[in-house]
Amino acid sequence: MDSKYRAHDVTRTDRADGSILLRSNGTLEPVANRTTDWLEHWADETPDAVFLAERSGDGWRELTFAMAHEQARALAGGLLDLGLGPQAAILIVSGNSVNHGLLSLAAQYIGAPIVPLAEQYALIPQARVQIDFVAGLVKPAAVFADDGDALAEVLSRDVFQNVHKLVGHGGGSGVHTLDALSKIAGDITDAHAQVGPNTIAKILMTSGSTSSPKGVPTTHKMMCVNQAQIAYGLPFLKTRPPVIVDWLPWNHVFGGSHNFNMMLANGGALYIDGGKPAPHLVGKTLENLKLKTGTMAFNVPLGFAMVRDALKADAGLRHSFFAELDMLFYAGASLAQDVWSDLEDMAQEVRGDIPLFTSSWGLTETAPAALLQHQPTDRSGVVGVPLPDIDIKLIPDEDMRCEVRIKGPSVFTGYLNAPEQTADAFDEEGFYKTGDAMVFVDPSDSNLGLRFDGRISEEFKLASGTWVRAANLRLDILSELGASVSDVIITGADRDEIGLFIIPSVTMREASDSVDHDGGLRCASLERDVCEKLSAIGGSSSTRIARAIFLTEPLSISDGEITAKGSINFKKLLVRRATLLERLYDDADPATLVIKATAS
Incomplete structure (x- = not known):
């Protein structure tokens, strides 16, 4: 090997x-005692190396380790002056940014737990009740919004009446900008000395895909041990500092603990990607990759599929993407084998070998x-x-x-x-x-x-007593249907047959012959292809899809049907759409698509 x-x-x-x-x-x-020990080390060893960067105009705003060290410690003094510290959590309602990263490190210097939330909760007015839920659970002493003007309504919610409002910029009166807090010049020596392995560094919310979100206190020890474990498995992290261009959200344990801390622990550079694996945002990712490519690539399977298509069409991007790559890592679900093979073939073409293609498993906990x-x-x-x-x-x-x-x-x-x-x-x-x-x-x-x-927890029994392993079946269905759909929800608990709620793709929603039947979509131009593919799946009652309805109403983050991490809360969705579920099992309903099994 x-x-x-x-x-x-x-x-x-x-x-x-x-x-x-x-x-x-x-x-x-040896395992570090605190996450801030890493920052202290690299600020001394490689002070001019880039640690954090975000887009600014035609290039990047880059912070070196020395700059991050100086600014995080200065900001920590301002936070301490506000009375923040252990037992005084800071709720973060904005997405990934240099300011978000600096605030997180400053809080960890003085033992104040951060609670990062998905930015969708703040950006979608109907979803802001989720912020209220989390605030009621963690009882924060401060709340941070990078853009105080854009999120002024969030900062003025009742749950934040008696907490400090922190902003990157804007926000009007009654707020504290990070820049102003950094100029207070408070002494953090004693507070930092009290931070140890068992100090809570952050409270992360579980996905809530099967129940209401729960708070997971995450200590410095948990994160420091985990980086030592990862470095054992990936020894090339110690050979040269890693570089990533990464969009994975910091409210999620993978983006915020795994990837952020991997760069911090190993003297690496994290270039924040403002794109996402969505049709209207993947262009930003591709633009960023043309400006900067990494030694490691992290993404979800859908994201790699989109990047694969772009790499096939752009020889220059293909070369720069693979030339220095040590590892390609997919998360969230299995990477489709055709995407895997195409990426391997292109890597072989560019460099004559294949970097480590891999995945791992873990949870917020x-x-x-x-x-x-x-x-x-x-x-x-x-x-x-x-x-x-x-x-x-x-x-x-x-x-x-x-x-x-x-x-x-x-x-x-x-x-x-x-x-x-x-x-x-x-x-x-x-x-x-x-x-x-x-x-x-x-x-x-x-x-x-x-x-x-x-x-x-996603498995269920049909009325016959047959178990349906829904998670695996869902992956098989998505692989078979491809770009025809965005996602599927498998139904059939205590019923005779497996059914599907199908979330249609943009193409299907916009097709000229699409007809909305009160919450269920029919689209003649695409149904034949979908029916043929679904009829070919499975040969037994535990895998055969008998019926489907295409949903016209998008999943609702405010009603808990979709979590901040993009996971579907299957239980809440089926309860909220109970009427449509009954219609799915009515052959006479105009929205129901009855699927005939392929003759064997």
């Missing part, structure tokens, strides 16, 4: 109760990386083996599909102000019950890793 990759080395223990324990035999390098595929594989969907100091417990069923439980120093100890949910979250041995399922790539060789096999 190429020496720049770390080979898997795992011990498997099969226990008498049927459970399986997995543990890495690797040893971690695990800081996040727990499993990592850190040796090359030729297939999508593999999430690897435990990182050092992580104990994985697998509870197999009769098909050797395993429920995953986890324990280790990077795992949280309990939800914020939720003792009952915390008690339910751990088993009698102290393992966190993740609710996810895995299967071995090869049951005879644990070092080949695990493959994600869906969330157990």
Whole structure:
């Protein structure tokens, strides 16, 4: 194996109760005590190296480690002057930015937990009730909006009447700009000395895809240990400082803890991408990639599919994208094999070899990386083996599909102000019950890793008692339908057949022959293709799609149908659209598309 990759080395223990324990035999390098130790180190070792950057005009506004160190410490003094510190959380309602990053580091210097929220909650008026919910849970002492004018209505909400208003700019009277706070020149020496491994650095909200969002207190220790674990699995991080052009939101553990801290811990540079994998925003991503490419590329499968198409059409971008790439990392779901193969072929063409194509697995509660595929594989969907100091417990069923439980120093100890949910979250041995399922790539060789096999909470039984593994079936459907749809919601609990709510693509919504039947869409020009593809999926009642309705009303973030992280809350959606669900199972309803099985 190429020496720049770390080979898997795992011990498997099969226990008498049927459970399986997995543990890495690797040893971690020394672990930092606080996230700010990284900033102190790199400000001293490589003061002129770029750490954070965002677009400014035709180029980038770049902050070096020395600049970030000086500005974060100065801002920390201003925050301390306001009375902020441990037990005084700062709610952040704006998206990724240099100001957001500096505020986060300043807060961590004095032990004030940050609570980053999805910017959609602030930008969409109907979704602002979610801000009220989180504020009621964490009771912040301050709230930050980068653009105080644009978000003035958010800052004036009742939940923020008695908290400090922090802004990057604008906001009128009664607010504190970060620049003004940085000029107070408060002494943070004593406050910083009180910050240790067990100090809460941030409170992250879970996705809320199966229940209401919960607060996850995340300590400096959790994040520092996790970066040591990642560096063990990816030794090339220590060979040269990593560079990423990244859009993944910082309110999510992957963008805000995994990627942000990876750059901070390893002296790397994070260029903030204002684009996203959406038709109206992917252009920004491509523009940014033409200005700057990285040594690592992180994205969700849909994002890589869009980038793949652009790389095929632009030889110059193709060369710059792959030339210095150490790793291509997909998250959120399995990368379609055709996208995987196309990216591999282009990498081979540009450089004569293939960088590490990989994924990992983890949750908000695990800081996040727990499993990592850190040796090359030729297939999508593999999430690897435990990182050092992580104990994985697998509870197999009769098909050797395993429920995953986890324990280790990077795992949280309990939800914020939720003792009952915390008690339910751990088993009698102290393992966190993740609710996810895995299967071995090869049951005879644990070092080949695990493959994600869906969330157990998303599974249901048909009236016949047949189990439907909805998460995996959803991926199969999306892969088959491709660009015809944006997403699907699988139905059928306690019914005779599997049905679908289909979220149509922009093309389908705008087709000239689309007809709205009171919440359900019919589109003759595209239905035949969709029916043919759906009829070919599955040969049994647990996988065969019998009926579908195309939704005309977009999913609502304000009503909780879609979370801030873009996940669908299936339970809330089906409750909110209960009438449409009944119509789906009525063959005579004009919106219902009945799908005939392909003759075998």
